[in-house]
Amino acid sequence: MTDIKTGINPLFLREEELRQGIELLFFAYRDFTSEPDAILADYGFGRAHHRVIYFVGRNPGMTVSELLDILRITKQSLSRVLGQLVDEGFVTQKPGIRDRRQRLLALTEKGIELERQLTERQRARIARAYREAGAEAVEGFRKVMLGLIDEADRPRFPLRQPPRR
Amino acid sequence: MTDIKTGINPLFLREEELRQGIELLFFAYRDFTSEPDAILADYGFGRAHHRVIYFVGRNPGMTVSELLDILRITKQSLSRVLGQLVDEGFVTQKPGIRDRRQRLLALTEKGIELERQLTERQRARIARAYREAGAEAVEGFRKVMLGLIDEADRPRFPLRQPPRR
DNA sequence: CATATATGTCAATATGACTGACATAAAGAC
């Protein structure tokens, strides 16, 4: 049970290592969302609005179904949040061309501006962490994070192809 | 704007890299919490109960203030969740010896069992991701995650504190 | 034409968060 050389129980180390992983996720996510949350409060919005704005901004022209699939909430839950964003002029809906039942979602100028403002803080936080940790650590971070995601969802990455020049 | 050799805009790459970081956090956290959430539903509990059970289990004898400081919620919010857990016999409270105003928190046997059941899934998920990514990647993951946490909170790691009182 | 799909909506409910005000017991300061 106890390593003769180090006097340390290797199973305990492993347990401790895994619990640190759990805690890193909790604290990183807690702090990662706290800055945008404060900005959203000024607009009377919550985190759910941020998620919608983020993914619509990231994927202009996406359908409601695609958004539901990413967020993993019910359409009734999405409905109110999305409705507010449309009513207040942050998001537009237009019928699909191939399939006119679809409502293709996109950000308005106002929506783009809010998205920029919200994501800026998170981008800055990640940029700082990446810079301080170094390129090699970033590679490791990506590998582990990808491994934490359900296998079925992994092909989603990268979410978007860089435009060709 | 465009690199002559690669034909790729380096600013775009950086933007893309940062957005992937944002998304990795979102998806990893979403999937990381989904399994325990399903178990909690059987008990009529939510994610807030899990957080309390986790941190009390991790830090037996902790005070209510310490827990509030970790969770960053109001005492009124904690009150109901903690009260339920005490009422239903998952958590015990006993007065501090040095300071009898304190209610030192700990898990009962039943609480330990539920904590084990909940955390097991998350531990397994992390163990799998660590194993697949390799030791070096894990080091990088830890560095980046720590960098994402507010500087003031970082001394919290590693979390295990010397037993007080 | 019949069925399936994409989306929306109404209603009821639950969880978990908030602010603000007030209460109590105990500790610490003077």
Next chain:
DNA sequence: GTCTTTATGTCAGTCATATTGACATATATG
């Protein structure tokens, strides 16, 4: 020994976000 602060709890009201279930509408597809 009083005075003040701290640790905790509680009451009351509110809000954001999620749920399930049922039903509606428009459009696509076989």
